[in-house]
Amino acid sequence: MSATLRSVEGQDEASILREIQAALHGLRFGSVEITVHNGQVVQIERKEKFRLQQPNQRNH
Numbered sequence: 001m002s003a004t005l006r007s008v009e010g011q012d013e014a015s016i017l018r019e020i021q022a023a024l025h026g027l028r029f030g031s032v033e034i035t036v037h038n039g040q041v042v043q044i045e046r047k048e049k050f051r052l053q054q055p056n057q058r059n060h
Helices: 013-024
Strands: 030-037 040-048
Touching (some): 013 030
Antiparallel strands (some): 030 040
16 A cells, blocks of 8 residues: 655655654654645654653662
């Protein structure tokens, strides 16, 4: 299955793909959501999770 990205507000396919690539860059934990309306990409949302580890605590 293949998809074709259409121009959105003057952006061409390559520009949209660059935006998606930028959203993925450096993402370790999380997701990138691409919203399409009427066959056009209208929003790219990046959700990133930061996992904090508790220091090892010993019961004395």
